[in-house]
Amino acid sequence: MTTIETEPTTVARQGRQAAYRTPGYSLPGPLYASDEAYETDLAAVFGRSWLFVATEPEIAEPGDYVTIAVGRQSVVLIRDDDMSVRAFHNVCRHRGSRLLDACSGSTGNIVCPYHQWTYDTSGRLLHAESSGNTFDRSKFSLRPVHVRSVAGLLFISLADESPADFDEYASIVTPYLAPHRLAEAKVATQIDIVEDGNWKLVMENNRECTHCGGHPELIRSLFPVYGYQPEDISPRLGPAFERYRSAHQEFTATCKELGLLWEPVEQLDTRPTGFRIEREPLDMAGESFTVDGRRASTRLLADFPTARLGRLSMHVQPNAWFHALADHAVTFSVLPIAPDKTLLRTTWLVHKDAVEGHDYDLDTLTTVWRQTNDQDRTFVARAHRGVSDPAYEPGPYLAPEYQVDAFCSWYTDRLEEYRQR
């Protein structure tokens, strides 16, 4: 496993962590459930980190846009005429009206519906009626937001100075992602659900597979030993672990042959843009997230000689995870709505020429993650109610939950960094 330590795990750091939680234990209840922690999270985490919010195929043509809500903020991502992606605060510079109401659409200029202030797709104010001779339009461009594409995945940063380690992150993961050609894919469908729990519980839930018994559809293709070391495998998981080991051997041979990267890079709590990436085999037919493991789209994402490429899985903090397969990719974006409400947006990407009904069936493509998301929604809601209970005391993360523990360390580092700003 390649690990680049950008921040040493020192005694000093452990001391800082201990100010927020007992090391190795879940967070104190107020950090999950209080209004104060929510406001802090919006500033310290969502106001400072790089956030995954959309994919390039969602705004393929000039003028195509999406609007993204991050807490009380709304951001427009729009394809400019030069095909670059721009991002702006969705707020008119006149009297503050929301500019674009829809979640997505296409427009020539951005015209405020209130008093018709008119901006071009690069954010410049073109026109403001009755503004007089002395009015300097150049002072009223839309306020820009940092935006970056990583192999077709769009990240924004609401910070004045966005985290500097993003370039390095991008340079590490791009070679893994590039073969799947996500920037050229098309959106098969996108589904939003609102979970009744704090955003951190949604992220924690995704960082371990010790609850995967609750995902009967998912674990037909996904080996439920994710995060486990051999010594943590219980008898219940023995057979799956054996199948995983056997599949992995064949799998790495395929990867080598095709020149696909597979080795894990894990930097979950050692940098601002905490992440993990790894390519792993799938169970059953080994091709896709379906009930029999066979591909869901006959048209693969790229010119792969086989569909048995497993899952290229990436986790990026604070708010996203991804699975790129041979035949499709699924992206997950987590956005806070309230202390106990979180949007989970799931997007399924297929080859741009794949035809629904011919190359893929939408229900087959989406079943596993629709079911899994819905099951996780129940887990998250129950967890939120529990950690909101004054009788809740943080409990221990066990060995196969080490990535949840790392997420919490990363999170409290962000709090500490913000406190010291």
Added chain:
Amino acid sequence: MTTIETEPTTVARQGRQAAYRTPGYSLPGPLYASDEAYETDLAAVFGRSWLFVATEPEIAEPGDYVTIAVGRQSVVLIRDDDMSVRAFHNVCRHRGSRLLDACSGSTGNIVCPYHQWTYDTSGRLLHAESSGNTFDRSKFSLRPVHVRSVAGLLFISLADESPADFDEYASIVTPYLAPHRLAEAKVATQIDIVEDGNWKLVMENNRECTHCGGHPELIRSLFPVYGYQPEDISPRLGPAFERYRSAHQEFTATCKELGLLWEPVEQLDTRPTGFRIEREPLDMAGESFTVDGRRASTRLLADFPTARLGRLSMHVQPNAWFHALADHAVTFSVLPIAPDKTLLRTTWLVHKDAVEGHDYDLDTLTTVWRQTNDQDRTFVARAHRGVSDPAYEPGPYLAPEYQVDAFCSWYTDRLEEYRQR
């Protein structure tokens, strides 16, 4: 234009203003959207100003009442047996129960439904069962609220000492209003809508016509040049401005002939009871707010020799505006419900003998303002979402928005006055 300066616009005042906002710019976001500002507004503005809440025709007979919610307060306005209008807090003096639940009704005495404490229409406690011999009923009258009628328009003040300038305000506007005989009119209909925005955004929206392109029904009869100086007229508005100028000439001649006041009086930010009144011509047939400008009621409000009397428009801060025409009048009362929820109550008055279906058709009478209110509701909701965005920065009011600017000056004067109390 007659302007009575009751407070000099001095350098000192500009300094006070600057503590709250950049002069000439919209208010900072927290003043629109925060819970704190809302609580302050309830105390500093709605707890101290004269508020327009109802019309005399709504409580025409002895015992007729309306209940009005101002924030968490409820006030009963009731017609006493001597035909005077009384106002009380809608709270029993025993254990605090709400007395009257309905928005309007008619009653002999006011009897608390909980334990039957019984008050007469002047607020005196007549009866409290099992209260014993030493109980002094005279100490438990309903708590009175100041109430005043201005030409049939009912204003209340929740302050212990209500603003002293109201008499002067009333003496200025009564000669304008009196010919329309509103106190003797009848209510054709009353419609409440709840807007998803702060009350100040509802008021600001009404103080300019630079968004009137969004009101296609309204601007058939209303010249969309309200608030504009000739030099601010854009080519788009040129034709409408020419028609306005031409109509105005004929109009003032009519007013003079009929002895109707028309000249503007504008004291928006120079007194506690900030207001503006002016009579102006209407477009098309020039008679009423209808799609062809013709009267909506064949029975005029008074014995006018012509229906081409335009609109007598009055704006009173903090919470009302009015249009009195030859054939009907429309009143608008704005009452805060929450930081982002505002009640807009619109009341259409016609001659008391006008018969629905014969003299007027309710749909024709109300179409223009129902549509206009609904369009404004959309503008206000979008504005509220925008100014709630942490990325919102106050922007400049342009020349034709000078009355919005004046409203903001008046508002921040109220905040300052409250701060210094």
Added chain:
Amino acid sequence: MTTIETEPTTVARQGRQAAYRTPGYSLPGPLYASDEAYETDLAAVFGRSWLFVATEPEIAEPGDYVTIAVGRQSVVLIRDDDMSVRAFHNVCRHRGSRLLDACSGSTGNIVCPYHQWTYDTSGRLLHAESSGNTFDRSKFSLRPVHVRSVAGLLFISLADESPADFDEYASIVTPYLAPHRLAEAKVATQIDIVEDGNWKLVMENNRECTHCGGHPELIRSLFPVYGYQPEDISPRLGPAFERYRSAHQEFTATCKELGLLWEPVEQLDTRPTGFRIEREPLDMAGESFTVDGRRASTRLLADFPTARLGRLSMHVQPNAWFHALADHAVTFSVLPIAPDKTLLRTTWLVHKDAVEGHDYDLDTLTTVWRQTNDQDRTFVARAHRGVSDPAYEPGPYLAPEYQVDAFCSWYTDRLEEYRQR
């Protein structure tokens, strides 16, 4: 009347009371309606007192459980294999998930649905997968909650140290309750309603009958002179009072003959577990809470020689009241949900062998209190709106409301006790 003074009503105490309210007057508005008072109440009252939450018949068999929400807390009451009743916080010791979602059910072990941590009915952690060799399960038992049964009525205390006077309370009331054999009864039905008012207004409402004119169904069997002294009886209540006096004479003779306790014990504001108990006759046929006063169940709760046993009524602070009759019992549990939302849970108990449709009709059994609860819900909602009005001023409790006054004294003693903790 037997009164055991456990705390002297001294001048010093009156001084403490006066810090919270004018003696004899209702509480200040913020104590009823503010978020701050609600949080204080959860800690100072519901976090410290004994709370009535369920009856033994609800969890008759081993593994039967109910979950009870007290503010943001959830508590499981479960019948252990040794037939004792246990209570635990409904929170997994791993990562805090709610364990049991349902309001009631039956289970062998308690298995967390998230990661299958498994506890037995005594709260011990039996199993945690992948927890390794060094993990000490004994440190992760479910957190216990104090629980006590008083003649079949289940009380919990969320305090570390529960109020010590409960034993004495139990010893006083058990001889009154025991003959009704509630622990052996069965639940005919249980109905929850949510009232739109503070929990204290729900309790106050129950402590006086001066509003009983609003309960036409109830006062057919319940004499509406509850809480009245002869000198407070108004002419309206004269006939009912005469019937009450006459019925009482016969009634005490019956009680003496059957060895049933009837004399009031009233310790409402002189101890932490404030309470009142008394057996009183009923009107009409004198048997039960029905429209004609006749028994609702032909199968009596115990082997009583007559059904004319009136009502054994008990009130326990902070949150319950009870009526045990010859043929059935009704329990009422009041639990706060929000400053202005309160759960009222009403449970009807009948003999365990009584057969619905044969021995009793559910509609007849429940009509009076369903109607009465619904009427009280209206009173409470109206009272809450009124006391939330800034214009509300506390008013005087009259003589027949002395128990409401005592409730307020008890309540402010709890606040003072908490302040001095």
